[in-house]
Amino acid sequence: MSFTRWLRRLAPLMVCLVLLVTACSSAPSKYDQVQEDTTGFRAPAAVDKKAEKGGTFNQFFPDDQGGYDVIPYQEKKGFAEYKLEQNGTTMAMLTINDTASLPSAAEKFSSATETVEGFPSVDQGSTATALLVNGRYQVKVLSRDPSFTQSDRVAWLQKFDLQGLAQLQGAANPAVNTAQTPAAAAPAQKKPGFKLPRMQIPRPDPILQPAS
């Protein structure tokens, strides 16, 4: 009798164990869902076809100034990133991205209470401050050194050519939301010290193309 009783108690345990061993070759992860959603035939592209070329954004980044070096770092479709260094130490990252690929990135600005240069601005997490131009282009400064504070981030956001970026008509998608362009935005006027157009040197080799 007692053997049957034990067996009865053990059976569900055994079934669970067998299921565990066979069903889960690896431990479940909080990322399994996104992995499933972004793989397979029907997976959406991570970057929208209409996203601006990353190189388009280069002209709107600040130049080296005040003991800081601004160094090119990444350039992918819809995204460009520069590193902000001081005496060889990375203080922050400066980025512009096209939220056409990720509308939720733009949506967070709908509840913004702050503005920078007239553009809606939010703090994100503990290291990032961002603003949104034309409801589409996100400009972000991310601290990488503890001494680079939120007010430093805001100061560097102001050093971007935001008015120039606001003039950018989405190459493939001109339907930009002009409502978020600041009323004060004058037609693109060259500021004193506005950077000269960079010389276009042919790319190192036509075969050295980025993947996207």
Added chain:
Amino acid sequence: MSKKIYEIVDKLPTGGLTVRALKTLDNVVPGQWNNLVGFDHTIKTVTGETDEAMVKAIGERAIALFNDKKQGYQSALWLYQTVDSASGALGAAALANRIGQDTFLGFLKNLTPKPEKAQTIDLVVKLVAEVVAFCKISGIPGDSLGDFLAALGDYGSESLIRMAALVSFDGIIPLGADFSLKALNAIKGFSPGDIDGNQTFKGIKDEIPGANDGAKLSFMTETFESTKGWMDKFVGDHNITQSGLVDNLGGFIEGSKGKLDYLGAFLDMSVKYYEHTGTQTLARRLIERAVAEI
């Protein structure tokens, strides 16, 4: 089944021959590399972010970007993995060749390339793989060739240690102090037929720019020639010598002194430093993009 980037980063080893060999390079470039493993840990370390919801959001965007094949991250990872495993096969071939010289198995010499020639091709192919993988991961940043070179030259942490390992394990140890000149002279004298049978080259040849083997060889030669100055300066600045490297490695590879071709072959077979640090570089850049885009 697609590869899961978060699992790959979670499973990066914290010990073993690859990590130990890389750590010996701490004498060469002190303090540059800490073995960053674990997907969430990498997110927190790279971004400085501690908020768990933010970490998850960054991770999810990074995974989506990795899984989109058009973004190039998967083929960059493939390059780092393949160049290591193909050169591992080369290591085995080189070892067989060495054995062939010492024993009755002389016939093996007919099957395997001369170690020095094979090592030269290996070194050059790995350098080319680095440039191609860089472009796949980071694009071609900036507006000019100067900007691009500035970005390429701005190597730190795992990327710098990978270059230190390339110069040390695939350059100085098997080929000697004048490895760069030796390799450049050698590759300039190669014909497409010389590289065609090489395992490392065959492993990644589809990713090397150029319509045919001849064009690929000239791309490789140009890449090596334009990077030679950087490598020589790196060796000089960090005072890297063959004996110094062997002393450091001797700590865990017994009896390696005086048998440098064996040591080179052994490192080739057992040390996967391209895959290890390449995965770390890829994860870092992917995360840096993800945190900016969300």
